[in-house]
Amino acid sequence: MQRFIEFVLRYREHIIAVLLSIIALALMSYGDVTQLGGFRALIIGGLGLAQEAVAWIPNPIALQRENQALRQINMELLQEVMVLRKAGIENEQLRRMLALRQNAMFTYRAASVVGKTTFRTRQYITLDRGSNDGIKPGMNVVTDAGLVGSVIGTSGHFAIVQTLFNRDVRVSARLASTREEGIIAWDGFEYLLLHNIPKTHTVQVGDLVVTSSLSTRYFPEIPIGTVESVVPDPSSMFYRITVRPRVEFWRLEQVFVILHTPPTEQLTLENALQEFINHRITGR
Amino acid sequence: MRGIGEYGVYTIAALLAIIVGTIASNLLSVGGITPDLLLLVIVALALHKGQFPAILFGFFSGLLFDIVSTDVLGSNALVKLVAGYVAGFFWREEATIRSSIGSTRYVGVTLLCALVHNAVYSLLYTRPADIPLGEFYVKNGIAAALYTTALALLPFFYASRQQEEAL
Numbered sequence: 001m002q003r004f005i006e007f008v009l010r011y012r013e014h015i016i017a018v019l020l021s022i023i024a025l026a027l028m029s030y031g032d033v034t035q036l037g038g039f040r041a042l043i044i045g046g047l048g049l050a051q052e053a054v055a056w057i058p059n060p061i062a063l064q065r066e067n068q069a070l071r072q073i074n075m076e077l078l079q080e081v082m083v084l085r086k087a088g089i090e091n092e093q094l095r096r097m098l099a100l101r102q103n104a105m106f107t108y109r110a111a112s113v114v115g116k117t118t119f120r121t122r123q124y125i126t127l128d129r130g131s132n133d134g135i136k137p138g139m140n141v142v143t144d145a146g147l148v149g150s151v152i153g154t155s156g157h158f159a160i161v162q163t164l165f166n167r168d169v170r171v172s173a174r175l176a177s178t179r180e181e182g183i184i185a186w187d188g189f190e191y192l193l194l195h196n197i198p199k200t201h202t203v204q205v206g207d208l209v210v211t212s213s214l215s216t217r218y219f220p221e222i223p224i225g226t227v228e229s230v231v232p233d234p235s236s237m238f239y240r241i242t243v244r245p246r247v248e249f250w251r252l253e254q255v256f257v258i259l260h261t262p263p264t265e266q267l268t269l270e271n272a273l274q275e276f277i278n279h280r281i282t283g284r
Numbered sequence: 285m286r287g288i289g290e291y292g293v294y295t296i297a298a299l300l301a302i303i304v305g306t307i308a309s310n311l312l313s314v315g316g317i318t319p320d321l322l323l324l325v326i327v328a329l330a331l332h333k334g335q336f337p338a339i340l341f342g343f344f345s346g347l348l349f350d351i352v353s354t355d356v357l358g359s360n361a362l363v364k365l366v367a368g369y370v371a372g373f374f375w376r377e378e379a380t381i382r383s384s385i386g387s388t389r390y391v392g393v394t395l396l397c398a399l400v401h402n403a404v405y406s407l408l409y410t411r412p413a414d415i416p417l418g419e420f421y422v423k424n425g426i427a428a429a430l431y432t433t434a435l436a437l438l439p440f441f442y443a444s445r446q447q448e449e450a451l
């Protein structure tokens with residue numbers, strides 16, 4: 001016993017390092033901060049207030065770029081409005097002919113970005129709207145350019161949004177031109193990757209990538225980005241497709257939260273299936 | 285500054301590092317690279333107080349950072365305790381807070397710890413995703429380590445000047 005105590009005291013640094021490493025790895029395996037419930041809402045509220053307090057510090061370069069980008073988008077939208085006006089009239093006539101029901105439009109809530117948090121390159125943004133404004137976790141966040149991400153936590157007056165630049169985010173997406181389905185994930189740097197598009201399909205640089213109707217977390221047809229490069233992956237039957245996001249995350253100032261959560265019934269069912277599979281694999 | 289008082293100072297410094305790193309990370313970010321302010325506190329404590337307290341301090345401060353930063357719970361706790369463990373090897377028994385921070389060893393150990401810390405973090409970060417580890421580490425790990433080391437020069441210059449004045 002005496003020897004054991006001496007051993008422990010002698011190597012206590014190494015022993016405590018190993019023990020705490022095991023605890024840290026266990027924490028990583030079993031839970032994440034999203035499971036902290038009310039405590040998390042408290043943190044989000046506190047962070048939001050603090051970030052709002054420092055949000056007045058101007059960033060002139062970002063503002064100038066934002067203005068340029070907005071002017072460009074404005075011009076493009078003007079042209080689109082003209083085309084859409086004509087298409088709308090045609091659509092109305094066709095709908096009447098087919099007696100189709102009009103799709104209900106989403107309700108949007110405008111929000112200002114009061115904080116941008118970067119940990120390594122994992123990005124979150126804090127919005128100045130929270131659960132008091134009807135915002136809930138799971139709601140999609142967009143700009144006029146396209147998809148920003150989804151709300152992962154709220155307090156009364158603030159919400160935290162997980163952007164697409166995050167290793168945990170996978171978005172079911174499709175090529176707008178060919179309707180080919182794939183999965184969007186962050187490449188770890190400045191672009192996104194569109195996975196699972198077979199080499200047998202034709203993909204053009206510049207093709208628009210939008211959210212797919214297969215997604216349970218994102219509403220369909222929200223623009224994500226445009227194809228930047230297409231390279232056949234020699235080790236698989238798929239392309240390696242790089243996608244340039246349409247949203248410029250570093251310049252985000254105003255966003256819109258879609259005040260609808262994607263259908264929870266489908267998500268619950270799929271999560272239950274995933275849990276069942278995990279349970280069978282781990283035998284727990 | 286003795287005993288609990290010294291640890292109190294490190295705790296306050298760590299809390300400030302966490303708050304500033306979380307709230308003002310966007311203001312500190314250069315090309316998407318952010319410095320690790322908490323690491324500066326852990327290295328200082330390791331050089332001043334030794335490996336054992338540095339490991340404990342690294343673990344608990346990292347855990348707090350995980351909670352505040354919405355990162356995966358346990359990830360920063362692990363990498364910060366590794367940083368404290370590595371930095372602790374450079375501890376000297378007669379060290380004071382000024383001699384610890386005011387020495388070029390502080391800058392060198394910070395760079396080493398930041399490189400090791402970011403290597404472990406990059407491994408944890410890229411493993412579940414389709415992100416190339418080497419490329420990610422070169423861009424984010426090394427660049428962030430250099431940025432953190434550059435910030436370590438501020439307390440280093442301040443402490444070394446105070447040391448000179450005291451002599």
